[in-house]
Amino acid sequence: MALLTNPYNYLLHYAIVCAAIPWLYSYFNDQHRLATMGVEQAITKSWDRVISLPTINFQKIVVGINCNVDVIVSGVSMMNQLNVTVVENHADHQTMDSMEELYETFIHFFSKGAPAERFMADEDAFEKLVRLTEHKDQKVHHYIGGNAALMAQKIASSFPTATVSF
Known part of the structure; x- marks a missing residue:
């Protein structure tokens, strides 16, 4: 009974209770929180548990060249500036050889609310599109494109002591 009445043991009991309450909470x-988490959040959380930073402190990273600059403009304003005659055909062209095919492809994907990336085979039409993006009335955004460039950018920001070589 003397052990229970010892004031140091009461402090030990209080300390255990005070430590247990936050842990239980x-x-x-x-x-x-895990039960109410969405599928995307649960997958991200599980990947965060599995993926860890490298144990070896590397100094050089070599990345291959596959980069470009993506120019993002408003498609509707671009189509309005092109003054293409309205066509009834709304088709998806894998390769575009004219402004009309560009317009058809734009209408096809815009009506579905889907993005698309296509190749413009006509050099003159491509140059005209580039000149239109350089117009001062256009709101233009430039982004680094290409997987290698994006990976190099991510590595450079994640590991500031590493040297990224191209």
Whole structure:
């Protein structure tokens, strides 16, 4: 009985209770949060558990060249500036040889709300599109494109001491 009345043991009991309450709260709160988590969040959380930073501190990273600059403009304003005659055909062209085919492909994907990336085979039409994007009335955004360039950018930002070589 003397052990229970010892004031140092009461402090030990209080310390255990004070440590157990936050642990229980975080444990049950985490279980509740995991149960209400969406599929995407659950997948991301599981990948975060599996993927870890490299244990070897590397100094050089070599990345192959496959990059471009993506120019993002408003498709509707671009089509309005092209002054293409309205066509009834709304087809998907894998390769575009004229402004009319560009317009048809744009209408095809725009009506579905889907993005598309196609090749413009006509050099003159391509040059005209580039000149239109350089017009001062266009709101233009430039982004790095190509998988290698995006990977190099991610590596450079994640590992600031590493040297990225091209």
